[in-house]
Amino acid sequence: MIHAKKPLTIVLARPRGFCAGVERAVQIVERAIERYGRPVYVRHEIVHNRFVVETLEAKGAVFVEELDEVPGDRPVVFSAHGVPKVVPAEAARRNLLYLDATCPLVSKVHRETERHHEAGRTVILIGHSGHPEVIGTMGQLPTGAVLLVEDAAQAESVCVSDPLNLAYATQTTLSVDETVDIVRALKRRFPAIHGPKTEDICYATTNRQSAVKAIAGKCDTLVVIGAPNSSNSKRLVEVAANNGCANARLVQRAADMDWEWLGDTRRLGVTAGASAPELLVEELIAACRHRYKVTIEEMRTSEESVVFKLPRQLVA
Incomplete structure (x- = not known):
């Protein structure tokens, strides 16, 4: 029956x-394979999706965790999440051919944090500890120049040395609603805090x-x-x-x-x-x-x- x-x-x-940043990152790996032949190395998952990673592996991409796994005669692509400054510096020191697939909206956050640091401000980064994007953004500045805040409770308790010289930035993939609450708490505690002209969330x-x-x-x-x-x-x-x-x-x-x-x-x-x-x-x-x-x-x-x-x- x-x-x-x-x-x-x-x-x-x-x-x-x-999104446009992911489309660009995937195209960078595909074009690099077409131009330079197999294999092309990629530091970390190009984007966080196993299907995408396996599809690119079948085309000739090799995913590694660190640059010391990349042979000196092969190109390497940095993932869409962005990397600390020490990574391209090390690639340049080794004369590696490297391609940066960092999403332009993440790069925008990197530039913002650098400008705040140059202006003498401590940067509070709203984001998730251990996420590659957060590691990359914090790695744009010297150790200790960025304070990580993950939620509203931490925004209420974070200690700063100079409340009059503060700025905040955010990871691009956060919950819009939760981030509003965190920013509200920071602005209430630190009225002089500087923020982005537009929200960092992409x-x-x-x-x-x-x-x-x-x-x-x-x-x-x-x-x-x-x-x-x-x-x-x-x-x-x-x-x-x-x-x-x-x-x-x-x-x-x-x-x-x-x-x-x-x-x-x-x-x-x-x-x-x-x-x-x-x-x-x-x-x-x-x-x-x-x-x-x-x-x-x-x-x-x-x-x-x-x-x-x-x-x-x-x-x-």
């Missing part, structure tokens, strides 16, 4: 998936969180396609839970889906972190069609047209 498939409406958030992070807010209350369950070490993907799960869809979780790809978890879900929200390709969204939809009678709805909250230029070494 053949049972009729249950109906399932998939509500797609848009924007979702790859447009793509903001747009993807806004899109999740728009669909969360309209869904029984919500899936964020992304890697467990992807900050922006994890924030999307939190945003869904805080905006009307408590039944939200991170899934790397369709093969990792716990179908029993869906239970009696009739409306499934789907989005993808900024480092997850659209192919993985399509893969999940196809897996849903295998099990359900699927109807697709898409809710668009903003348009994105940002494109970042490739390094000049790869443009010819």
Whole structure:
């Protein structure tokens, strides 16, 4: 006896998936392989997505943790998250050919922190300890010149030597709402603190969180396609839970889906972190069609047209 498939409406958030910084980073690795041949080395995961990393490995990329693993005659790419200043300095000392895939919006934060330091200010960086972007940003300045604050509680307790010479910057992939609370606490405690002219949190992070807010209350369950070490993907799960869809979780790809978890879900929200390709969204939809009678709805909250230029070494 053949049972009729249950109906399932998939509500797609848009924007979702790859942002301009990730597109640029992936293209840099692909173009480098085309130009310089295999292998091209990449320091750390180019972006936080295992599918992307494995796809690039199949094309000829070799991912390493540190520069001492890179042969002197092969090019190396720095990841989209940015690196401390000592890394390109060491590459230059070894005469390595290196390509910097740091997202331009992360580079903007680097320049801001340097300007504040030159002006004699201590920089408070809002971000997550141990995240590659935070390590890279803190590594732009001498040890001790940047104080890390991870949440509002730390913003309330952080000690500074000169409250009149302070500035703050933020990791680009944070929760917009939580960051507002942290900044509010810092400004209340230190009214003279300098901040960025525009929020450091990048447009793509903001747009993807806004899109999740728009669909969360309209869904029984919500899936964020992304890697467990992807900050922006994890924030999307939190945003869904805080905006009307408590039944939200991170899934790397369709093969990792716990179908029993869906239970009696009739409306499934789907989005993808900024480092997850659209192919993985399509893969999940196809897996849903295998099990359900699927109807697709898409809710668009903003348009994105940002494109970042490739390094000049790869443009010819």
